Amino acid sequence: MADALKSPVPAIVVDAVSKTFRVPEEQTHTLKERALHPWRHTSHEQFAALKDVSFAVEEGEFFGIVGRNGSGKSTLLKCLAGIYGVDEGRIWCNGRMSTFIELGVGFNPDLAALDNVVMNGIMLGLSPSEARARYERIIEFAELEEFQDLKLKNYSSGMHVRLAFSVAIQVDADILLIDEVLAVGDAAFQQKCFDVFNRMRDEGRTIVFVTHDMGAVKRFCHRALLLERGEAIALGEPGDVGDRYLAMNFDRDGTAARAAGGEWEGNRGARIVQAWFEDGAGDQWGVYLQGYQVRFRARVAFDEAIDDPALRVTFENDAGQPVFVASTAVEHERSGSFVPGEEAVFSVEFENRLAPGRYYPIASLVRRGGGLDLIDRSTREIAFLVQGSTAQGGIVDLPYASSVERAAVGPRSRIEVS
C-alpha cells in the first residue's frame, strides 16, 4: 500500500548539478600551431556556470527560472534540454520534452513555409507526417494563409516569429522548456501567446520557463527558482522570488541621494541642501519596489530664524502630472522654531502604490499657513523609480481583491445552511 501514498514522480529532478566551462586562455585553433608547439600546455580558465543546483519540478507545474545575465539560467536550461552535458550531478526528465531556446530552429530562408514547418517540427520531435498533418492549423494560427507560398526570406520578422511560434505550440510534449521567447511579435500576437501559455498550464503540461520578466513569472508560474552566479539562492512562491530578484537587481548606492547642492529655486531664509529616498529600513536603492514603505527625506539648512516650516512634496510623473502630494504640515503643523545655522531633516513616509515608472519629487519648503509662502523649492532634480510586477496599466496600483464565481452556485445564504 506504500504505492498509494507515494507522490507521483516529478517531471524533472535536478540533483546537485554543476557545470563548468573550460575557457582556454590561448585558443589553439589550427593543426599548425599544435604541430609547432606540441608540448605547450594550453592553460584553461575554469568558469563555473552552475554550482550544485538541485530542485524538482512536479508534473503539471509551471516553473520559472529567473536570474540576471550570466547567472547560469540559460546554461541550466541547456543542461535540462540535453544540449550541454553536466559535469556533476544528475538530471531526470520524465516525459517527452521539447525545447524552445530559439524559435524556428532549422528554418531555411530560401524555402517556403511547408518545408520549414516540417523541418522545424522534426527538430522539435514530431514525425514528418505529423508535421504535415498539422501544417494547416499552424498556418492558420500564424495568420499566414496568404503568404504560405512565399520563401521565408520574404517574410517580415513578425511573420517569421509567428510561424515559428505556431510550430512550437503544435508540438505535443509533456515537458516544455521555454527560454524568453515570449517577448515576440506585435501586441495582438503576444496576447495569443499568453492565451496559449494559459491553456498549456490548464492542460497540466509541465513548463519550465526562463526569463527576466518578473511580471510573466508572477502571472504564470506556480513556483520559481532564482539563480545568481550559478547558485540557486531562492526557490518558492513567484512573488517572493520576484521581490528578491528585483531587490538584487539594483545597486545599493542608488542615484537618489546624489542630488546634494543642486539648483534650487529661491533663497528666502532656508535651503533644501539634500533630498533622497530610502526604504522602510533606511536603506537607499536606485529603484523602489511597489507595495513597500518608502521615505522621502530632505535636509534643510536654515539661514534665518524660521518658525514652524513644513515640507511639501509633489510627485510628478513623466508627463508632468502631479500624481501624489504629501506634506509634513498635516501631522506636524507646529514643527518648531529653527535658528540660523541649524539643520533639520523632513521626512514623508508612504506605502509605495505608484505604478511602475519614473517620478520626480518636487519638494517645497513653506512657512506655516498654507503652501503660498514659499521658502525654497527643488526642481526636477532627482528621479524616483518604481519597479513592480503586477502592473495592469493605471497611474497607481491600489491593493485590490478579486474573485471569479460561477453564477449557478450563487451566493451562499444563511438560510440554506440552517
Added chain:
Amino acid sequence: MNAIEYSDLGAPIRGPRALTDDRSRFWHLTYNIARNEFKLRFFGSALGYVWQLMRPLLLFGVLLFVFSHVAHVSNAPYYSVALLAGIVLFTFFGEATGGAVRSVVDRENLVRKIHFPRLVIPLSIVLLASFNLALNLIVVLIFALAEGVRPMMSWLEAPLILGMLIVYCAGLAMLLSALFVHFRDIQPIWEVVCQVLFYASGILIPVELLRARLSDTAFHLLMLNPLATIVEQFRHAMIDHSALSAGQALGGWWQLVEPIGIVVAIFAIGFWVFNRSAPLIAENL
C-alpha cells in the same frame, strides 16, 4: 515537497551525443536536411540541376580533350566512359568529404539551440552528395550506352562498390567535421589532399599505365588508396571487363582486404572521434 525516490526515476538524461535511441528521428532529420539542401540546389536557380551537372561535365570535357586528343594518354577501350565515371565518383567523394568539413561549425545555430543526435549533420552531407551521385550516374549510364558499353552481369556489383565508397566518405566526413571544430586549418589541408587523391586514384591515367611506369611497391601503395580501388573496380565491373580488376591490380583478390580494411578502419576511427567530441561540440564552437 516529498522526498524523491531516486529509484522511481529511471535513468538520468544524458547530454548531447552522436547518436540517440530514437532511430526514426535520426533518419528523418538526416533525410530532411539533405532533401532541403538538394531541393535548394535543384530548384534554387533557373537552370537548377544543369549547374550541378556542369562542373563534372566541364572537367570531363577539358580532360578528355587534353588527354585523348592532345596527349594521347591511353588507347584503352572506353577511356572516355571510364574518365567520366571516375570524375563522377570523385565528385561525390569531394562533395561528401569537403562539404562535411565545415558542416558542424556552420550549423552552430542548430547545435547550440536544440538537442538532436549530432551525427545527423555530417551524414546528411554524405546523403546529399549521394543524391547528386545517383543523378550523375544516370548521365554516366546514358553516355556509356551511347559509347557502346553493354549491360553485364557484373553490374550487380554496383551496390557493393558504391556502398564501400559511401562508407568510406561517411567515415571521413565524421572524422573531418569533428576535427574541424578544434583545428580550423583542416579545411585547406583537406583541399590539398583531395587534389592529390584525384591524381592518385587512376581516374586520369588508367591503372595499367601507372603499373607500367611505377615500381611494384609504389604501385601497390597507390592501389591501397581505397578511392583507387573503388574507381578501378567500378571501371572493371561496370564499363570494361578487359580492364584490371582491383584485385588483380593489387596482386590477388585476397589483397582486397587491405583497402577494405582501411575503409572500415577510417569509418571506425571517424565514428570514435566524432562520438567522443559530440558531447562537447556545443561548448567548443
